Amino acid sequence: MLRFHVPEPEVRPGGTPDFSNVTIPKAGSVPRPEIDVDPRAIRDMAFSIIRVLNRAGEAVGPWAGLLTDEELLEGLRNMMRLRTFDARMQMAQRQGKTSFYMQHLGEEAVSCAFRKALKPGDMNFPTYRQAGLLIADGYPMVTMMNQIYSNEADPLKGRQLPIMYSSKEHGFFSISGNLATQYIQAVGWAMASAISNDSRIAAAWIGDGSTAESDFHAALVFASTYKAPVVLNVVNNQWAISTFQGIARGGSGTFAARGLGFGIPSLRVDGNDYLAVHAVAKWAAERARKNLGPTLVEYVTYRVGAHSSSDDPSAYRPKAESDAWPLGDPIIRLKNHLIHRGVWSEDRHTQAEAEILETVIAAQKEAESHGTLHAGGKPSTRDMFEGVYAEMPPHLRRQRQQAGV
Ligand SMILES: Cc1ncc(C[n+]2csc(CCOP(=O)(O)OP(=O)(O)O)c2C)c(N)n1
């Protein structure tokens, strides 16, 4: 008799969290190959985890030493800003000031550190969980909030979901809610950059669950065949709403291993280690820039918060699971490293938290002066018709006339 196989997570609500099956190599133990390495020589890297910060807060091994103290302090501040921004916007959602919000809790290092490996002109094709790309690049928080509130100053005029930002200037392609479309778009953009002998590279973003989409696989075919200048990022935060990562991963062992069948160098990195994320991103970006083709990077992390403001994770995983996550918290780990280096302290950290909260609240006040979801200024009805078509089709022109705008 045949039996149908459905992978099951280790534990369910009420059980004791167990990550004993997550093998974590010692910090500093994974070698750093030359960027033109033969992908066949580094196949085992798709099953390991590159780590720089050890438990004592030291930066060790061949992937350490790329960032100055000032750059690390800036990285810490960016992650703290993102976390504070998230907390305020999550609360604003609960207060009815916006319809929807998605947090980055526990994953701040991935987008904040990655951004610093890119150059101006490079283009990210992000999902909804990479707002750190904007924050670390200096995109104004108040503009993000205006979009979250769909108010009169919303740069996208209420035509997008609250958190689906878009900024060409900041290398942030408009987010699409249709997951995995980012992958083919990024590879296509990268191919176009190479065809036109440009120097800009692309970064594709996807979550663990979304790698099950065929767009992910199609993108890998094109990226590997044409050696597109693209970094292929997979953020494995263990969950896809209520579905654990074992469903989309299937029998491949790791998400990075998906790249091996395409001959793409594929690495796994500790996604909660700011230094490791940055070092690996830099390695992959340099490969793209030197015409060595795509690199697949799996960031091993954990989604501490709910999937979105519409989700309740206590229905499908133990409440204390995030505390048991063995790779720790990205902010605490970088904080400890900077304290270890003698350039930071608990007092300065507490003070920075207060200062950041103050600036985020000030930005929030400014955004709210332009309106929130149900109060104050809104984009005009006319905006609904603008900015989509170069030439407005007749049926829309008629509708606009009917609306009297
Ligand atoms: C093509 C498509 N299918 C389904 C959905 C509904 N959906 C939204 S988020 C999500 C889970 C995605 O999980 P993952 O890729 O792991 O990203 P994460 O939310 O963990 O960052 C799903 C199924 C969607 N937006 N697009």
Ligand SMILES: [Mg+2]
């Ligand atoms: Mg996920």
